[in-house]
Ligand SMILES: [Zn+2]
C-alpha cells in the first residue's frame with residue numbers, strides 16, 4: 001500500500017485534555033478523523049489548518065468519529081453541509097449525531113439523576129453538572145453506523161474499525177496502515193476518564209480494561225504508531241497500556257482498603273476519599289470514576305453489595 005499523507009491539526013478545546021487532534025488522510029475519499037469542538041473558533045482553526053495543507057472544507061468527503069464527545073464530533077455536521085461528507089460513528093452513538101443536545105440540557109438532566117444516586121449533597125450537585133454556559137454550535141446530521149471489524153476502503157488500503165468500549169460505550173480505534181487513531185481510548189499524558197464520559201451506561205471499567213488489553217495484543221501492536229485524540233503521537237504504546245492497567249488496578253486496591261475501614265461510604269464520600277476536594281464538573285467526573293471502580297469490584301466479587309448500606 002502506498003502511504004498517503006496524514007495531517008494532524010490541533011484545534012482549541014476548553015476541556016482539561018487540551019487541544020483536540022483532528023487527522024486528515026489525503027487519499028480517496030479524503031477522510032477526516034474527528035472534527036474538534038463545536039465552536040466557531042475551533043472550526044476556523046480547523047479550516048486554517050486544512051488550508052496549510054492545500055485543502056478546503058469542500059475536499060473532505062468522509063468524517064469518521066472515534067466517539068460521541070462534543071470535542072470530537074463538533075464540526076462534522078458543517079463538513080456534511082459544505083461538501084456532502086458522510087459522517088460515520090459506532091452504531092451505539094449514531095444518536096449523538098442524529099439528535100444533538102446543543103444546550104446540554106439532556107446531559108445535565110442525566111448528570112443530576114446520577115449525582116442524586118451517588119448521594120452528592122444537593123447544594124454541591126447544583127454546581128457539579130458543569131458550567132457549560134457557552135452553548136455549542138451544532139446541528140443534527142444523518143450518520144452511518146460503524147461496527148467492529150468493518151473496513152472502510154481508503155486509497156489503496158482501508159480503515160479498520162476496532163470497537164474499544166470504555167471511555168464511552170461506542171468508542172472505537174481506527175487502524176490504517178501503520179497508524180492507530182485512538183480517540184480518547186489511549187492518551188499519552190492523562191488517563192482517560194472512565195465512567196464520567198458516558199453517564200447513561202454501566203460496567204464501563206470492565207469494558208475499558210478489556211479494550212486496553214485488546215489493542216495491546218493486536219498482532220502488529222509493536223509496529224503501530226498511535227495518533228491520539230489529545231497530545232502527541234506515540235511510537236510505542238504497549239508500555240502505556242500496561243501503565244494504565246496498573247493505574248486502575250492500584251485504584252481498585254485503594255478502594256478495597258478504604259471500604260475495609262468504612263464500608264458505609266456513599267459514592268460521593270468515596271470519591272472525596274480518593275480525590276480530595278473536587279470543584280464544579282470534577283465532582284461528577286470523580287464520582288463517576290469512583291462508581292465505575294466500585295461496579296467492577298462488585299462484578300469481580302471482591303466486595304459484596306451488602307458491604308455497603310447506601
Ligand atoms: Zn472523550
Ligand SMILES: [Zn+2]
Pocket residue numbers: 017020069071072184229230
Ligand atoms: Zn476528547
